[in-house]
Amino acid sequence: MYGNTGKIIVVDLTTGKIEIASLPETDYLSYIGGSGLAARYFWERGNFQADPLSAEAMLIFMNGPFAGLKLSGASRSSVAGRSPLTGNWGDSSCGGYFAPELRYAGFDGIVLTGKAEKPSLLVIEDNAVCIESAEDYWGKGIESVNRSLKDKFGKTWRNLIIGPAGENQVKYALILNEAHHAFGRAGFGAVMGSKNLKAIVVKASTKTMTLADPEAFETLRKELNPRIKEALASDVMRVNGTAANLEGGVYSGDVPIRNFTSNFWQEMAESLTGSTLSEKYLTHGGACAYCTIACKRNVRITEGIFAIPDGPGPEYETIVSLGSLIGSMDLAAVCKAGRICNDLGLDTITTGATIAWAMEAFEKGDITAADTDGISLIWGDMETVIDVLIPAIAARTGKLGRLLADGSAAAARRIGKGSSDYTAHAKGLEVPAHDPRGGGHGLALTYAISPRGACHVAFPMLFMEMGACYYPEIGFEYELEPKTDENKAEAAVIAVALGSIENSACFCQFADREITIPEWVALFNTVAGYGWDIDAMMLAGKRVFYLKRLINYRFGRTAADDTLTPRMLEPARDGEPEGIAINLDAMKAAFYRLMEMDPIQGIPTQSALIACGMAEEFEHI
Amino acid sequence: MEYWKNENEPIQAFVKLFEAAMIDDELTSGLKKVNQLILFDYTEDGPNCCFWMDCRGGNLSVGPGKPSEEPDMTMSLSADDAHRSWSNKLNPVMAITRKKIRVKGSAVGLLKLAPKLKKVAEIYAVILKDLGWEDKILK
Numbered sequence: 001m002y003g004n005t006g007k008i009i010v011v012d013l014t015t016g017k018i019e020i021a022s023l024p025e026t027d028y029l030s031y032i033g034g035s036g037l038a039a040r041y042f043w044e045r046g047n048f049q050a051d052p053l054s055a056e057a058m059l060i061f062m063n064g065p066f067a068g069l070k071l072s073g074a075s076r077s078s079v080a081g082r083s084p085l086t087g088n089w090g091d092s093s094c095g096g097y098f099a100p101e102l103r104y105a106g107f108d109g110i111v112l113t114g115k116a117e118k119p120s121l122l123v124i125e126d127n128a129v130c131i132e133s134a135e136d137y138w139g140k141g142i143e144s145v146n147r148s149l150k151d152k153f154g155k156t157w158r159n160l161i162i163g164p165a166g167e168n169q170v171k172y173a174l175i176l177n178e179a180h181h182a183f184g185r186a187g188f189g190a191v192m193g194s195k196n197l198k199a200i201v202v203k204a205s206t207k208t209m210t211l212a213d214p215e216a217f218e219t220l221r222k223e224l225n226p227r228i229k230e231a232l233a234s235d236v237m238r239v240n241g242t243a244a245n246l247e248g249g250v251y252s253g254d255v256p257i258r259n260f261t262s263n264f265w266q267e268m269a270e271s272l273t274g275s276t277l278s279e280k281y282l283t284h285g286g287a288c289a290y291c292t293i294a295c296k297r298n299v300r301i302t303e304g305i306f307a308i309p310d311g312p313g314p315e316y317e318t319i320v321s322l323g324s325l326i327g328s329m330d331l332a333a334v335c336k337a338g339r340i341c342n343d344l345g346l347d348t349i350t351t352g353a354t355i356a357w358a359m360e361a362f363e364k365g366d367i368t369a370a371d372t373d374g375i376s377l378i379w380g381d382m383e384t385v386i387d388v389l390i391p392a393i394a395a396r397t398g399k400l401g402r403l404l405a406d407g408s409a410a411a412a413r414r415i416g417k418g419s420s421d422y423t424a425h426a427k428g429l430e431v432p433a434h435d436p437r438g439g440g441h442g443l444a445l446t447y448a449i450s451p452r453g454a455c456h457v458a459f460p461m462l463f464m465e466m467g468a469c470y471y472p473e474i475g476f477e478y479e480l481e482p483k484t485d486e487n488k489a490e491a492a493v494i495a496v497a498l499g500s501i502e503n504s505a506c507f508c509q510f511a512d513r514e515i516t517i518p519e520w521v522a523l524f525n526t527v528a529g530y531g532w533d534i535d536a537m538m539l540a541g542k543r544v545f546y547l548k549r550l551i552n553y554r555f556g557r558t559a560a561d562d563t564l565t566p567r568m569l570e571p572a573r574d575g576e577p578e579g580i581a582i583n584l585d586a587m588k589a590a591f592y593r594l595m596e597m598d599p600i601q602g603i604p605t606q607s608a609l610i611a612c613g614m615a616e617e618f619e620h621i
Numbered sequence: 622m623e624y625w626k627n628e629n630e631p632i633q634a635f636v637k638l639f640e641a642a643m644i645d646d647e648l649t650s651g652l653k654k655v656n657q658l659i660l661f662d663y664t665e666d667g668p669n670c671c672f673w674m675d676c677r678g679g680n681l682s683v684g685p686g687k688p689s690e691e692p693d694m695t696m697s698l699s700a701d702d703a704h705r706s707w708s709n710k711l712n713p714v715m716a717i718t719r720k721k722i723r724v725k726g727s728a729v730g731l732l733k734l735a736p737k738l739k740k741v742a743e744i745y746a747v748i749l750k751d752l753g754w755e756d757k758i759l760k
Contacts, residue, residue, distance in 0.1 A: 467715025
């Protein structure tokens with residue numbers, strides 16, 4: 001096997017049994033790697049009846065075939081399984097430094113089941129894998145545990161750590177690498193916590209990889225790295241981070257405000273945009289392994305009640321979710337709120353969206369002081385958010401902490417009074433910081449049909465509607481107008497295949513945009529020896545999407561779940577998209593037809609599955 | 622060229638556009654934040670088809686031809702696409718992706734202007750009208 005190692009670590013935390021297992025090459029050829037390969041593993045061996053937070057639940061970390069290569073954006077990895085937040089298939093992608101180290105140690109992934117008797121630490125040093133006690137770390141924040149693990153094992157050991165939120169099984173708890181890079185979405189930090197696993201550390205003594213055609217890959221790498229580095233978007237993000245164009249987003253109506261009740265807030269645009277962050281608080285940039293874009297931020301705030309020492313700073317999603325979405329344009333407060341979420345181990349997107357829902361519910365009187373232990377929830381009150389709400393959620397303390405710790409959809413179900421109408425999610429996963437009414441109606445479609453729920457990085461539709469995609473080799477020559485449904489179903493057909501390829505390859509979507517379709521094929525062939533042409537590659541992407549849909553079907557999900565909440569479907573009240581409605585039903589119907597999916601069951605037809613080489617999978621549904 | 626009779630016409634219109642933009646209350650602060658010397662290069666439509674805009678150090682100036690100093694950023698495209706762009710009828714991201722616009726140097730400053738393209742287009746329509754070129758206004 002080339003590129004990939006074909007080996008994974010399988011751990012039963014109940015018994016402490018550790019196995020090194022091999023995966024068949026056909027699985028890689030069919031499902032690529034990353035979340036696609038994880039879906040395949042889960043399909044064959046996962047327990048579909050298990051509660052995501054039970055010992056029987058399976059948690060899968062999986063690299064893509066390019067992890068460890070000195071290629072910009074290539075060394076991300078996926079975590080996957082059944083999401084405790086949504087009950088659906090979930091996967092989440094992370095950059096940072098864990099994936100290459102695991103690859104150099106000789107593994108493509110880690111599969112965890114069971115529950116350790118005591119807080120535990122999984123230690124991987126080349127081929128040696130063992131479980132150690134993590135009792136000293138339990139209850140502590142991620143920053144201090146990261147420092148302790150570096151002290152104990154050495155600075156070059158890489159780690160994945162959960163915070164108190166994961167230990168307390170907050171359903172949107174995250175997993176952090178090096179206390180900075182997040183497996184943010186879908187709550188897999190809670191799954192780790194439910195297994196009493198505080199952290200994983202890994203160290204490899206060599207950095208060797210066997211590639212199918214190393215010379216051809218090297219030629220390609222030398223072509224791609226400078227192109228990715230010099231791309232206009234890379235340059236802009238290197239200087240001002242992923243929030244570099246937040247101002248532009250405000251003017252187009254893409255940036256959500258006060259729980260998606262507004263699409264325009266002029267004063268906020270300049271207060272929260274990336275250049276303001278750079279001018280006021282940036283100490284230095286940062287990058288994931290081998291990345292030349294370097295969009296990461298490190299910030300310090302020296303004075304005021306939101307002062308924080310030099311450390312990880314917020315990305316676009318955090319800035320909006322903990323800023324405009326909850327009615328704040330105080331960038332210092334956003335930085336501190338993001339830092340605390342990181343340390344406690346909370347996904348900032350769902351945290352912000354859940355607090356935003358609660359603030360609106362309090363304003364409407366659907367939540368009262370009796371539900372909040374007397375705490376007032378006021379738009380933009382960042383002191384309460386930072387000092388009271390975020391710690392209460394992470395600890396699951398008080399009425400409010402317990403109410404909000406399961407996410408906005410569950411909280412609204414508990415409160416009732418029509419409050420579900422103003423949640424913002426798809427399949428239980430909160431909508432990220434791109435409002436499809438302004439960002440693009442195709443994004444609404446892909447939020448709705450995405451197996452994991454509302455996600456802007458599952459598929460590149462956001463980039464397609466922005467105009468950043470042009471792939472004539474696979475028929476993507478559309479000049480999409482964001483605020484219409486024209487050609488969106490057709491574009492989504494390409495987006496789901498391409499997004500599935502990108503996420504299974506564990507590639508950064510910012511770097512991806514500079515890679516042509518023939519170059520994608522060449523990467524897979526020179527690194528992993530897949531022997532693909534364009535059609536074979538696109539078919540693999542489609543297959544991954546189909547398989548995740550089948551998994552959701554076995555969890556009881558159908559096409560009826562492919563929707564957005566009423567709040568997301570009401571026309572925008574102001575800004576550029578004011579008054580424009582999203583025609584989701586028409587886009588969905590066209591998408592199902594083009595994808596050969598049953599419009600009731602929401603899964604591919606038998607003939608579509610057979611055409612993808614998935615006849616066997618059809619037998620299981 | 623689809624919209625212009627010669628290479629002087631677009632430059633005349635664009636320089637007047639930015640002379641007006643530079644005294645517009647809404648656009649002045651955004652232009653100052655660009656803080657770069659920019660060359661707009663349309664020389665694919667004629668050797669003198671270009672203009673410069675200097676937004677450095679809090680001062681704003683614009684002129685035809687090439688600047689006397691090395692620009693911080695050069696944006697190359699056709700004069701027709703520039704007309705579409707200032708009329709807010711060209712998606713700049715799409716144009717860059719499809720190589721209709723080529724950028725040399727950092728575009729960090731220019732992002733400050735992107736949200737204001739709607740306002741730029743309003744002024745541009747007035748300029749075209751003043752020049753007696755109403756027929757060039759894109760609906």
